[in-house]
Amino acid sequence: MITFNKEFKTFRIDTPNSTYCITISEKGYLAHSYYGSKIGNDDISYLTRQMEYGFSSSEVFREKHSLLDFLPQELPTDGVGDFRESALSIYNNNGNNGVELKYKDYKISEGTQTIPGLPAVFDRNSKSQVLEIITTDEVLGIEVSLMYTVFEELDAVIRYTKITNTKGKNPVYIKKALSASFDMDDNNYDMITLHGSWARERHIDRHPIHMGKQGVVSMRGETSHQEHPFIAILENKADENTGSVYGLNFIYSGNFVADVQKSQFNSLRIVMGINPENFSWKLNPGETFYTPQAVLVYSNQGINKMSQTFHDLYRNHLIRSEYRLKERPVLINNWEATYFNFDTEKLLSIAKEASKNKIEMLVMDDGWFGHRSSDDSSLGDWIVNENKLKGGLKYLVSEVNKLGLKFGIWFEPEMISPDSDLYRTHPDWAIQIPEREPGMSRQQLVLDITRKEVEEYAYEAVAKILRSANIEYVKWDMNRQLADIGSINLPSDQMGEFYHRYVLALYRMQEKLITEFPNLLLENCSGGGARFDPGMFFYSPQIWCSDDTDAIERLSIQEGTSIIYPLSTMGAHVSVCPNHACGRVTPFKTRGYVALSGTFGYELDITKLSDEERNQIPHQIELYKRYGDLIRTGDYYRIASYSQNNEYDCWMSAAKDKSKAIVTFIQVMNHPNYKTRFIKINGLDDNTLYKITFPDENQEQNPEIKMTGLTLRNAGIPVKRDWGDFQGKLIYIEKF
Numbered sequence: 001m002i003t004f005n006k007e008f009k010t011f012r013i014d015t016p017n018s019t020y021c022i023t024i025s026e027k028g029y030l031a032h033s034y035y036g037s038k039i040g041n042d043d044i045s046y047l048t049r050q051m052e053y054g055f056s057s058s059e060v061f062r063e064k065h066s067l068l069d070f071l072p073q074e075l076p077t078d079g080v081g082d083f084r085e086s087a088l089s090i091y092n093n094n095g096n097n098g099v100e101l102k103y104k105d106y107k108i109s110e111g112t113q114t115i116p117g118l119p120a121v122f123d124r125n126s127k128s129q130v131l132e133i134i135t136t137d138e139v140l141g142i143e144v145s146l147m148y149t150v151f152e153e154l155d156a157v158i159r160y161t162k163i164t165n166t167k168g169k170n171p172v173y174i175k176k177a178l179s180a181s182f183d184m185d186d187n188n189y190d191m192i193t194l195h196g197s198w199a200r201e202r203h204i205d206r207h208p209i210h211m212g213k214q215g216v217v218s219m220r221g222e223t224s225h226q227e228h229p230f231i232a233i234l235e236n237k238a239d240e241n242t243g244s245v246y247g248l249n250f251i252y253s254g255n256f257v258a259d260v261q262k263s264q265f266n267s268l269r270i271v272m273g274i275n276p277e278n279f280s281w282k283l284n285p286g287e288t289f290y291t292p293q294a295v296l297v298y299s300n301q302g303i304n305k306m307s308q309t310f311h312d313l314y315r316n317h318l319i320r321s322e323y324r325l326k327e328r329p330v331l332i333n334n335w336e337a338t339y340f341n342f343d344t345e346k347l348l349s350i351a352k353e354a355s356k357n358k359i360e361m362l363v364m365d366d367g368w369f370g371h372r373s374s375d376d377s378s379l380g381d382w383i384v385n386e387n388k389l390k391g392g393l394k395y396l397v398s399e400v401n402k403l404g405l406k407f408g409i410w411f412e413p414e415m416i417s418p419d420s421d422l423y424r425t426h427p428d429w430a431i432q433i434p435e436r437e438p439g440m441s442r443q444q445l446v447l448d449i450t451r452k453e454v455e456e457y458a459y460e461a462v463a464k465i466l467r468s469a470n471i472e473y474v475k476w477d478m479n480r481q482l483a484d485i486g487s488i489n490l491p492s493d494q495m496g497e498f499y500h501r502y503v504l505a506l507y508r509m510q511e512k513l514i515t516e517f518p519n520l521l522l523e524n525c526s527g528g529g530a531r532f533d534p535g536m537f538f539y540s541p542q543i544w545c546s547d548d549t550d551a552i553e554r555l556s557i558q559e560g561t562s563i564i565y566p567l568s569t570m571g572a573h574v575s576v577c578p579n580h581a582c583g584r585v586t587p588f589k590t591r592g593y594v595a596l597s598g599t600f601g602y603e604l605d606i607t608k609l610s611d612e613e614r615n616q617i618p619h620q621i622e623l624y625k626r627y628g629d630l631i632r633t634g635d636y637y638r639i640a641s642y643s644q645n646n647e648y649d650c651w652m653s654a655a656k657d658k659s660k661a662i663v664t665f666i667q668v669m670n671h672p673n674y675k676t677r678f679i680k681i682n683g684l685d686d687n688t689l690y691k692i693t694f695p696d697e698n699q700e701q702n703p704e705i706k707m708t709g710l711t712l713r714n715a716g717i718p719v720k721r722d723w724g725d726f727q728g729k730l731i732y733i734e735k736f
């Protein structure tokens with residue numbers, strides 16, 4: 001898979017359908033020579049264009065600047081003549097910037113490697129390799145290793161860098177250390193990014209690439225609702241099933257940047273890594289800095305194939321939890337049911353009704369601790385409020401268990417309310433700039449978990465509760481973003497380390513949690529889906545997708561999320577109508593179908609549901625048990641997008657062996673004179689005969705159909721009209 005050709009001075013990373021090449025240039029720089037569909041084992045150094053003349057004001061071979069400013073680079077550096085976006089910027093102790101990396105050596109090793117303190121892809125029953133290309137800057141006295149991991153079955157290259165201060169007595173200051181970068185000629189490419197807001201996460205945005213810089217960032221201390229560490233570069237004719245697509249995603253949960261820069265010679269530079277704004281890292285002699293991993297995926301079969309590669313990578317090589325592919329207990333969460341207004345009696349009445357209807361776990365959300373009865377207090381005081389929970393937590397949990405339900409609980413461990421005993425005792429534990437009044441958000445401040453004693457307190461607060469009762473699930477929330485950055489722990493020349501240290505502390509806390517409670521089902525959350533990122537997958541197999549539980553809003557949110565992340569990871573619940581985020585009323589059945597394409601659960605007061613709705617719950621759970629495995633483990637295909645056609649949405653999970661598939665169809669807008677729609681199904685086997693059924697439909701009006709995969713693909717399945725808006729259908733396809 002990874003080879004080095006001495007004669008061509010070229011490293012090749014071959015995956016089943018792609019080739020990635022790095023060539024050592026005449027002057028010892030690392031040039032990015034190729035990335036795309038497979039190529040032969042030829043000398044491709046011409047692709048670096050080192051011999052070309054006439055397009056620059058000075059000769060390429062004569063002057064360093066003109067060479068560096070057009071050479072396709074593998075890890076472009078700052079300050080020495082490449083004036084495009086850099087991936088590495090380092091200052092020496094005197095304040096001079098400039099990094100010039102020259103090739104030194106390489107290693108190819110079998111298996112994957114861990115990264116200290118950071119999530120990292122790992123091997124599970126497949127063959128993997130790591131390429132390390134070692135470069136040095138003798139003037140700075142640093143060694144920079146470019147690391148590449150590859151799995152035999154996946155069209156993905158996973159990159160990061162290791163920066164070591166190898167020499168001298170002085171520290172150097174890293175101002176920018178991105179994880180991946182590569183250059184290629186523009187070919188009329190488009191770009192896809194994900195954007196959003198609270199309750200509107202990860203909507204897809206596709207636009208042509210223009211001259212100059214464009215991209216996505218977070219400066220919020222977390223991944224964010226607003227922009228996402230993902231970009232795809234794709235041929236403008238590429239669609240879900242055809243064309244070349246390059247996707248980049250970042251295994252990290254803090255500030256990020258992902259940029260595309262189209263430069264004077266019509267070339268693109270694509271970079272991804274920790275956001276350099278407000279970042280610096282002091283590297284003392286002998287120390288090493290590790291960047292998080294960035295994932296590069298190439299597909300020559302459109303966007304769906306790119307998504308499937310990401311899904312397989314994360315399901316098989318990043319999520320560690322035993323729940324990774326397993327059925328999750330069907331939960332009922334009391335947030336939208338009660339908000340802060342609950343007590344033991346209320347929770348038990350929900351649990352009783354839930355157990356009668358085959359629900360398997362009760363999750364107690366925000367408001368069980370301190371004196372919290374709204375969002376204005378008590379974060380940090382993780383002591384059970386016995387006025388609400390009479391008899392204590394242990395009693396509640398054991399009563400819930402007696403009803404045959406598991407018990408789960410909500411925390412927001414990184415936060416502190418000014419109205420809390422914790423704040424009254426340790427006001428300096430909140431992140432703040434001395435003398436500046438810290439800005440509040442949701443009436444709360446953030447704990448400075450970069451301080452050891454604060455990290456320990458926050459961890460122990462959670463662990464103590466978990467040790468006190470039979471708690472089998474935790475929802476770890478984070479409801480505000482970071483600002484007013486200051487820590488009494490850090491000297492002024494290290495204050496720029498804060499954001500990254502914060503993420504490292506978060507990772508440490510969650511690592512400890514899953515080590516101490518190995519069977520715990522951990523769900524991450526951040527005001528909905530602001531921390532939905534692959535970094536968190538290393539610790540939790542599922543993440544709450546959005547506070548918007550409306551079935552129609554969820555179509556765009558789950559579609560955008562599915563661009564990168566598997567359905568098995570998406571927290572999705574059936575809630576009541578009118579929906580609490582947008583007031584829409586949708587059929588209970590449709591809400592069930594949309595939640596089925598996620599972890600599946602309920603977020604409502606089951607005691608207040610109409611009989612008509614409540615009676616659907618056991619059947620919905622039966623559907624989850626019947627199709628859940630296919631949905632969690634299958635290949636996912638986006639078939640039609642409501643956000644593009646304004647009428648309907650359709651998607652499919654197909655078994656890897658193409659023997660069966662479940663299709664979900666949602667008719668969002670109905671119109672008069674609407675004919676039967678023919679839904680074309682790509683992804684099954686052309687020569688196999690399939691039986692198609694509509695499990696939840698009137699069988700007389702929707703009789704079983706038989707057709708080959710070829711007909712399914714080119715002519716499609718007839719989907720009959722339903723009356724009214726927001727109607728859903730399941731279609732089950734099985735080898736005949």
Ligand code: GLA
Nearest residue numbers: 335365366525526527528547
């Ligand atoms: C966030 C979460 C919700 C809920 C509330 C509780 O908004 O996304 O699901 O837990 O916090 O305050």
